[in-house]
Amino acid sequence: MTRQGQAHAPSYYAATAKGQINFSSLDSDARADVCIIGGGYTGLSAALHLSERGYSVVLIEAHKVGWGASGRNGGQLHSAQRREQSTLEKWFGKKHAHQLFDLGEEAKALVKGLIKKHEIDCDWQDGLIHAIHKRRYLDDMAREIDLLQREYSVRDVTMLSRDEIAAALGTNAYFGGWREQSAGHLHPLNYALGLARAAHFAGARIYENTAALSVSTTGSPRVTTQKGTINADHIILAGNGYLHGIDVDTESRVMPLHNFVLTTEPLGARGDKLIPNREAAADSRFVVYYWRLTKDNRLLFGGGETYGQAFPKDIKAFVRPHMLKLYPQLSDVKIDYAWGGTLAVTMKRLPYLRRLRRGLYTACGYSGQGVGTATFAGKLLAEAIAGESTRFDVFSKLPAPPFPGGRMFRTPTLALAMTWYALRDRL
């Protein structure tokens, strides 16, 4: 049975959370136009956009709003899609690749627009650097930037030499990279809590500590919880990496994996020197390293992944060696927080958005790029339910092959494959 009622993970984000509304749990039957399962960016954004369109919405969250990946992630808002445009062009042709790029850019603008419109206090900071950890990747990077500038009119990208990236990030670990001014970073949990407030004030009924136990679309769509049944015209599955036992189709195409983050103690002036422009950074490893300064000048660093059920017993000890690879000069620094979260990936590392059958939608599998894409998926779900599915279909047409081994055996198969790719990072 899906568990319910857990507090936020003991993270830096939970310790600095602001403006949290405590929503009650559902203790009787309910009826709505749309029932949303999951209170992360996908579900909250769908709730907000549907409520703004006049739909009655019930959102149920098994724990607290923002409890999942949306309240635990690196907080980086990236551009476009998780895959390079050159890859998307090769796979789907130029037209579809351009549509995906434009929607990715709109997702980035949507996040910034929502922060402004709803006055969400979430430490937004412009600027993101992509760091190249293998010399042999530099030519590919130059080709990709050239494509973006020539064919996608990208103007805010600056290439960085080895010396420039060292000065920007306080580490000699990289051969070069590029800087994007329109991408950036935020406090992910406070962003999620801000979306929840906006959805609540727009009229969505949000229930916490309320897990969906099953979903049925035979007859009129309904969701069963411990204490009540929700009847709705449409159901949205927005549980991402935490959705278990609700929909076999989604679970066979989307794989949960765990990723880990730490924050140091506040670094004061040492932090200012480390990353003087306060940009976020992500590197070219298959198991990506990502990092940035927090508002109070801690280094927030993410790196290391596991597959299967358990988190490492000592997450600080698990992540710290990765951080020290880039920042050996921080070996004297105390680690104040370390936590893990579960994201969801697809085989092609592109989101999985589908109308599964009449009355049932799913949106998940953002493959590590959910701050923008999950927020945007919520908006597209609202459009699709209102009968405007052209933009939703740009994503729903993307192939999403099931993982080898299906729902039961996808984890061991993936673990093997990922271990091989992680090994390649070190070659």
Ligand SMILES: Cc1cc2nc3c(=O)[nH]c(=O)nc-3n(C[C@H](O)[C@H](O)[C@H](O)COP(=O)(O)OP(=O)(O)OC[C@H]3O[C@@H](n4cnc5c(N)ncnc54)[C@H](O)[C@@H]3O)c2cc1C
């Ligand atoms: C450590 C980490 C770092 C990351 N860093 C970044 C980053 O820097 N930038 C970026 O763009 N993306 C990043 N991501 C990915 C990003 O966080 C996710 O893609 C995004 O938050 C997904 O949002 P979501 O709403 O779909 O899912 P979630 O935020 O995971 O929300 C799903 C919610 O559904 C609830 N739920 C599940 N099943 C049920 C049920 N049966 N009944 C009721 N509720 C249910 C869960 O409790 C959960 O709260 C990271 C992820 C992790 C874990």
